Amino acid sequence: MEEFEHHERKGWIVYLVVGIIIGSILGGIFGTFIVFKNPTIFPWILSQTPQTQIGTNQTQVQVPTNLIDIQNQVEEVANKVSPAVVRIVSTTQVISPFFLQVIPQEGLGSGVIIREDGLILTNNHVIADATKIEVTLSNGKTYKGEVLGADPISDLALVKINATNLPTAPLGDSSKVKVGEFVVAIGNPYGLDHTVTFGVISAVERNIDTGNNTMYGVIQTDAAINPGNSGGPLVNLKGEVIGINTMIYQNAQGLGFAVSSNTAKKVIDSILKTGKVRWPYLGIQVTTMTQEIANSYNIAYTEGAFVVDVVVGSPAYMGGIRKYDVITAVNGKAIKTADDLISTIRNYSPNDRVTITVSRNGKMMDLQVVLGSK
Incomplete structure (x- = not known):
């Protein structure tokens, strides 16, 4: 009895499978007829259909021209701005909890050259309490850095190295930044020099409580920012620095924040004039x-x-x-x-x-x- 029931179920399954196959073939023929007869109904199906070139074994996918344009812009921005991005290694003195003696501790961050004579913009927390600062350029040369001034409120600082004719990145107008605008973040996360990430502006004029103080008017982006990116530039597709990457939410993905370039301009001007920042x-x-x-x-x-x-x-x-x-x-x-x-x-x-x-x-x-x- 059990053997009979088993064969009966098997035959039912075979009929079902055959029916599905026939239905799929007929549906595919009918669907293809509709798409090619009326290409405006599903234009993306036609534009993304792989096409094999005659005489080759390579399959090419048509990519919308505007996406290629964006890709080219990102490449151009990376090539233009990356030479002005530097790696900053700061050494601080900390007391060992085990031996009760002072030992050196290194921190890693990024910076961007804003003047040909070696003026570098970075984060305050990258160089805070440093007894030694080393700045490495894109060509591999390393220089001793000197802090000209720093501001914990905006988390910005100016570092100077003794060099000339350096590549620079221009500061843009962050008041013109729009939500949804494409941006590129460049820095040295985890010591991986000149890493480029791509994203959009998620929000502007954010006020963020850092625990120590509140940062006002910062830019939010989903471009990947990681430890070591701090102090690196956030750049628009014109190649202008619109922000200085400063922090991320540790327990969330795609939540990075940058100090606006207009805030940076005020800090730079104040430090160069008075040696300190006045708010x-x-x-x-x-x-x-x-x-x-x-x-x-x-x-x-x-x-x-x-x-x-x-x-x-x-x-x-x-x-x-x-x-x-x-x-x-x-x-x-x-x-x-x-x-x-x-x-x-x-x-x-x-x-x-x-x-x-x-x-x-x-x-x-x-x-x-x-x-x-x-």
């Missing part, structure tokens, strides 16, 4: 305005930055800003959150005069404030 200062404590705050202080809700406190004698105080004001605009630019205010003020320089619009007791006021420095 604009208001002298207020703010939080993002909410309906709960409005209810608590019995004031009308207005979107903006709520002033929790004002330092007496500070630029904000001298300009007329008071506790419980709601800052709604700076020079006409709308302020919706506390972070908006901080990142907007950072775009200015000490001693700049700005018009700050506040809501006080339901009335809008324009106040003139001369920014201080810190």
Whole structure:
């Protein structure tokens, strides 16, 4: 009985398989007729169909011309900018927990040459507390590096080497960067010199809490950034440096961040002029305005930055800003959150005069404030 049932199931399976094969053949013929009769229905099927050239054994796939153009641009950018990217090895002195003695420890990072006489832009954390800095160029030559200035707030630093006629990379305008724009990251991850990765701009004007401080207005990208990439350039397809790669989220893929080139320009200018970085200062404590705050202080809700406190004698105080004001605009630019205010003020320089619009007791006021420095 069992043997009969077994043969019966086997015959059913054979019929099913034969039916599927016949159906597939007929479906393929019918589908092919539709596609070739109406190529606009599935144009990608025709464009990606492998084609074998007569007289060869190689199969070629048609690639859209615009993708080839992008590939050529990436290659051109890599060839243009890579010679200006350097490897930085910094040596710091640490105390051994086992022998209680000072031992040297090396750190690896990247940098980009921004001036022919050996001026190099990198991250502050790449050279922080270094007792020795070695800079290796793309041609293999190694130079002693000297720190001209560093800024922990922006995580940027300037290093100088004694060399001339070096290849450089131009700094672009990061305010023109758009989400979705193609970018190239170049650096030395894990000591693998001049590694090139490709991606897009995922977001702009990000405010990132690093644990030690908050970095404002950074660029987010999915271009691969790894340890050793720090200090290397993030480049647009014009070959312009639009950011300096600074950090990644360790527990996530495709989350890299770069300090914007416009922030870098401010840091460079300040270091070259004064040897240090001076950031604009208001002298207020703010939080993002909410309906709960409005209810608590019995004031009308207005979107903006709520002033929790004002330092007496500070630029904000001298300009007329008071506790419980709601800052709604700076020079006409709308302020919706506390972070908006901080990142907007950072775009200015000490001693700049700005018009700050506040809501006080339901009335809008324009106040003139001369920014201080810190």
